[in-house]
Amino acid sequence: MGSDPQYIKYPDLTLAQHVFNLSNPACPQPVRQTSLKKLQDVITENKMAPFYRHLAHPVEGILNHSGEGVPQLPAKSLLTSNMLASRKSPQKIDFPWDEALYQSLVEDNRKELDTFQKEEDEAEEAAGETEVLAARGKRAEFWARVGDKDKAIESHEALLEKTTFLGTKIDLMLAMVRIGLFFGDSQFVKKSIERANTFIESGGDWDRRNRLKAYKGLHLLTVRSYNIAAPLLLDSLSTFTSYELCSYSSLVIYSILAGSLSLKRVDFKAKVVDAPEIKAILGPGEDRLAALTGEVSSGLGAQDEEMKDASVSRTTPAAATTVVNLTTLGAGSGIQAEAETPVDFSPLANLVDSLYTGNYRSFFLALAAVEDNFLNQDRYLHEHRAWFVREMRLRAYQQLLQSYRVVGLNSMASDFGVTVDYLDRDLAKFIASNRIACTIDRVNGIIETNRPDDKNKQYADVVKHGDALITKLQKYGQAVRLRGSERS
Structure with missing residues (x-):
C-alpha cells in the first residue's frame, strides 16, 4: 500500500x-x-x-483590453502561458486592474513567505529533515497556489532533489505536470510525464500508476494522439481518482471522443458502446441500471466487422445528468460525485449511437452538436476542434464505403443529409490525400471503391525494396572491387 498523494491541491x-x-x-x-x-x-x-498581474496588468496582462503598449520589463521576467482560446480576447469583458489590490496581495505574499522561511530556519535548528522538507513543501505549494509558473517549478525541483521517498517524488512530478497543463506548456508537460514515468517504473504504487495513466491520456489528447490516448483514458474510467486533474464528467467526455475517433469498430463496440462506465451515463434507464448493478450489457454483438443497418432504439438520456463514478460508488465515497456539475451528454450519446448503427444523417447532426457543446467549450479540445470534426467525417465516410464496391452519389449524399456538390468536394479532399481509396464518377453519378489487395501490395513492396537493395550492393561492390594490378 502506498502513502496518500501529496501536493494535489494546487494549481x-x-x-x-x-x-x-x-x-x-x-x-x-x-x-x-x-x-x-x-x-x-x-x-x-x-x-x-x-497570477493577477499575469491576467489583468494594463500592459502585461493577457486579458488586458485597455492597454496596447509594449511591455517595459525584460522578456525573461514576464510570465509566459498559452491559456487563451485566441490571441485576441473578446472586447465585451474586461478584467479590471486594481493597483491597490495588487499591492495588498504582494504584501500578503511577502508575509507568508517570511513565515515559511522562519519555519524552515527553526526546523533546521531544532528539528529533523522531515520538518525541513515539510516547510519547503509549503513554499512549493504556495507558488503553485499564487500562480507563478517559474517559481513554482523551481521550488518543486528543489524539493524533488532533497526528497528521498519515491511516492513523494512521484507526487511532485505530477504536480509539475499540472503546472504545465495550467499554463498550456505542452513541452514541459511531456518532459514531466516522462520523468514521472521513470519514477513509477522504479516502484510506484498502484494508485499513483493509475493517476499517471489519466495524466498521460489527457496530455496525449491535447497533442492529437487520440489513438494512444483512447486506451489510457478508457482504462482510467474504472480506476479514476485524479479529481485534481479533471472532473469525472470531463474524463467521460474525453474518453468517448478519443475512442470514437481512433478505435476500430470491434474495440469501439466493446470499450465505448458497451462499456459499463459509459452505459451508466449515456444509456437509457435499463442500461444504466444494468451497468450500476454489474449485469452484463446487452445489445448488438461485439464481434461484428461489417456495417449493419440495424434498427435499434435511439438513446434518449435526460437533458442534464450528474455522472456516477463507479469506482467511488463501489468504495462508498460519494463526495466527488456529488460535486459534479450536471452535464447534457445527449450529443455524445447520439454521436456514439449514430456512428455505430450507421445512421449517418443523425451522425452529422450529433457531430455538429458535439462541436458546439464540447469542442468549442473545453480548453483542451478547442484548439483541435476543426481537425476532430474533419477526422470524424472521414471515419463515417470510410465506414460506409468499406461495405460497398459501388455507391451512388445521390444515395450517399441523401444518407448523410448533404448535397451532392458538398459530398463531392469533401470526398475529393480525402481522396487527394490518400485517406480514402475510391474514385468519383460524376458523369455516371457513382463512387467506386478501390479495395487495396494486401498480398499484391506486399509483393510489390518486396520487389521494390529488393531492387533498391540490389542496386546499393552493386554500387558498394563497384566501390570496393580491386583490380588484379591493385592487389599488390
Missing part, C-alpha cells in the same frame, strides 16, 4: 478553464461573467498576486 486547473472562457468568443456571455467573478474571488481568497 487549481478549473481556474485555467475560467481564463479560457473569458477569451473564448464561442462561450456564452453569462458563462464568461461567471468565470470573471470566480477568478476575481479566487485571486483575492488565495492571494494570487503573480
Whole structure:
C-alpha cells in the first residue's frame, strides 16, 4: 500500500478553464461573467498576486483590453502561458486592474513567505529533515497556489532533489505536470510525464500508476494522439481518482471522443458502446441500471466487422445528468460525485449511437452538436476542434464505403443529409490525400471503391525494396572491387 498523494491541491486547473472562457468568443456571455467573478474571488481568497498581474496588468496582462503598449520589463521576467482560446480576447469583458489590490496581495505574499522561511530556519535548528522538507513543501505549494509558473517549478525541483521517498517524488512530478497543463506548456508537460514515468517504473504504487495513466491520456489528447490516448483514458474510467486533474464528467467526455475517433469498430463496440462506465451515463434507464448493478450489457454483438443497418432504439438520456463514478460508488465515497456539475451528454450519446448503427444523417447532426457543446467549450479540445470534426467525417465516410464496391452519389449524399456538390468536394479532399481509396464518377453519378489487395501490395513492396537493395550492393561492390594490378 502506498502513502496518500501529496501536493494535489494546487494549481487549481478549473481556474485555467475560467481564463479560457473569458477569451473564448464561442462561450456564452453569462458563462464568461461567471468565470470573471470566480477568478476575481479566487485571486483575492488565495492571494494570487503573480497570477493577477499575469491576467489583468494594463500592459502585461493577457486579458488586458485597455492597454496596447509594449511591455517595459525584460522578456525573461514576464510570465509566459498559452491559456487563451485566441490571441485576441473578446472586447465585451474586461478584467479590471486594481493597483491597490495588487499591492495588498504582494504584501500578503511577502508575509507568508517570511513565515515559511522562519519555519524552515527553526526546523533546521531544532528539528529533523522531515520538518525541513515539510516547510519547503509549503513554499512549493504556495507558488503553485499564487500562480507563478517559474517559481513554482523551481521550488518543486528543489524539493524533488532533497526528497528521498519515491511516492513523494512521484507526487511532485505530477504536480509539475499540472503546472504545465495550467499554463498550456505542452513541452514541459511531456518532459514531466516522462520523468514521472521513470519514477513509477522504479516502484510506484498502484494508485499513483493509475493517476499517471489519466495524466498521460489527457496530455496525449491535447497533442492529437487520440489513438494512444483512447486506451489510457478508457482504462482510467474504472480506476479514476485524479479529481485534481479533471472532473469525472470531463474524463467521460474525453474518453468517448478519443475512442470514437481512433478505435476500430470491434474495440469501439466493446470499450465505448458497451462499456459499463459509459452505459451508466449515456444509456437509457435499463442500461444504466444494468451497468450500476454489474449485469452484463446487452445489445448488438461485439464481434461484428461489417456495417449493419440495424434498427435499434435511439438513446434518449435526460437533458442534464450528474455522472456516477463507479469506482467511488463501489468504495462508498460519494463526495466527488456529488460535486459534479450536471452535464447534457445527449450529443455524445447520439454521436456514439449514430456512428455505430450507421445512421449517418443523425451522425452529422450529433457531430455538429458535439462541436458546439464540447469542442468549442473545453480548453483542451478547442484548439483541435476543426481537425476532430474533419477526422470524424472521414471515419463515417470510410465506414460506409468499406461495405460497398459501388455507391451512388445521390444515395450517399441523401444518407448523410448533404448535397451532392458538398459530398463531392469533401470526398475529393480525402481522396487527394490518400485517406480514402475510391474514385468519383460524376458523369455516371457513382463512387467506386478501390479495395487495396494486401498480398499484391506486399509483393510489390518486396520487389521494390529488393531492387533498391540490389542496386546499393552493386554500387558498394563497384566501390570496393580491386583490380588484379591493385592487389599488390
